[in-house]
Amino acid sequence: MAPNTKHFRKRDAILDYLRQSKAHPSAETIYTDLKPQIPNLAMGTVYRNLTLFKEQGEIQSVATVKGVERFDGNPLPHVHFICTDCDAVIDLDDLQVPDTLSELAAKCCGGSVEGCQLTFTGQCKNCNERKIESA
Amino acid sequence: MAPNTKHFRKRDAILDYLRQSKAHPSAETIYTDLKPQIPNLAMGTVYRNLTLFKEQGEIQSVATVKGVERFDGNPLPHVHFICTDCDAVIDLDDLQVPDTLSELAAKCCGGSVEGCQLTFTGQCKNCNERKIESA
DNA sequence: CCTCGATTTAAGAATCATTCTTGTTTACAC
DNA sequence: GTGTAAACAAGAATGATTCTTAAATCGAGG
Numbered sequence: 001m002a003p004n005t006k007h008f009r010k011r012d013a014i015l016d017y018l019r020q021s022k023a024h025p026s027a028e029t030i031y032t033d034l035k036p037q038i039p040n041l042a043m044g045t046v047y048r049n050l051t052l053f054k055e056q057g058e059i060q061s062v063a064t065v066k067g068v069e070r071f072d073g074n075p076l077p078h079v080h081f082i083c084t085d086c087d088a089v090i091d092l093d094d095l096q097v098p099d100t101l102s103e104l105a106a107k108c109c110g111g112s113v114e115g116c117q118l119t120f121t122g123q124c125k126n127c128n129e130r131k132i133e134s135a
Numbered sequence: 136m137a138p139n140t141k142h143f144r145k146r147d148a149i150l151d152y153l154r155q156s157k158a159h160p161s162a163e164t165i166y167t168d169l170k171p172q173i174p175n176l177a178m179g180t181v182y183r184n185l186t187l188f189k190e191q192g193e194i195q196s197v198a199t200v201k202g203v204e205r206f207d208g209n210p211l212p213h214v215h216f217i218c219t220d221c222d223a224v225i226d227l228d229d230l231q232v233p234d235t236l237s238e239l240a241a242k243c244c245g246g247s248v249e250g251c252q253l254t255f256t257g258q259c260k261n262c263n264e265r266k267i268e269s270a
Numbered sequence: 271c272c273t274c275g276a277t278t279t280a281a282g283a284a285t286c287a288t289t290c291t292t293g294t295t296t297a298c299a300c
Numbered sequence: 301g302t303g304t305a306a307a308c309a310a311g312a313a314t315g316a317t318t319c320t321t322a323a324a325t326c327g328a329g330g
Binding site: 113 | 199202204219225229230232236237239241244247249251252255257260263
């Protein structure tokens with residue numbers, strides 16, 4: 001067996017999963033989805049590696065929705081939309097925070113700015129349409 | 136005793152506290168700070184009223200810092216800065232999210248946008264200076 | 271091959287913020 | 301006063317997350 005293959009199998013699976021997902025999953029979703037492929041995966045392993053990836057800057061935590069932390073395999077800052085109905089977290093790829101705002105923020109707070117998050121909330125397309133139908 | 140005075144004493148105290156505070160307190164901070172004045176205050180009462188105020192749009196939840204929800208007596212959207220060292224949540228009153236961004240967001244997501252939050256993270260002035268001193 | 275120290279992991283216990291439940295108290299209208 | 305609805309206290313219950321302990325796995329030497 002190739003070196004490192006087995007030792008990091010779970011770690012790599014978690015990172016791959018995050019990078020391929022657009023759903024901004026929670027720790028539990030990651031666990032549930034990977035469990036069939038990796039039967040002896042434990043929640044502790046998921047949380048430990050998520051913490052590790054965050055420290056290394058490989059991933060980011062993008063929001064806490066109804067008390068549950070949501071993760072993104074893309075560590076670059078970008079804009080999100082959170083549906084208050086179905087709790088979906090969606091990338092708004094076409095938007096970005098203007099540099100002028102970040103610069104202003106640094107001046108205002110007098111400290112050092114490391115990151116920023118812009119998040120819109122409301123009802124996503126699906127939930128919106130579902131409501132109109134049932135009306 | 137004037138009508139309604141006693142019935143809502145705790146509710147009003149919690150709302151007043153939130154409106155006067157600039158610290159964006161957690162439920163526990165509110166409880167701890169009000170407890171001396173209101174000895175038989177219970178955490179349940181704080182949580183119940185916070186939920187109520189949120190539903191009524193009197194306050195807003197502005198962030199979850201290290202797993203703890205933080206509240207703001209000002210329900211209008213405004214920009215915040217969160218210190219990753221001391222967990223302070225600070226208003227950046229001079230900044231605001233451009234209307235163009237909000238409009239774009241509505242178009243991108245295809246649903247209805249109700250709110251938005253812009254949050255910068257980094258080290259606040261105090262923590263920054265403390266680090267420089269101790270270096 | 272066999273052993274070593276270091277790293278990763280599984281499993282479940284422990285923690286902590288938040289919510290729920292139950293029974294009690296309060297305010298107000300009649 | 302009596303009844304009804306809202307607010308409350310106290311503590312139990314829930315649920316996400318973290319910690320603990322011991323076992324499995326790795327790479328490097330012998």
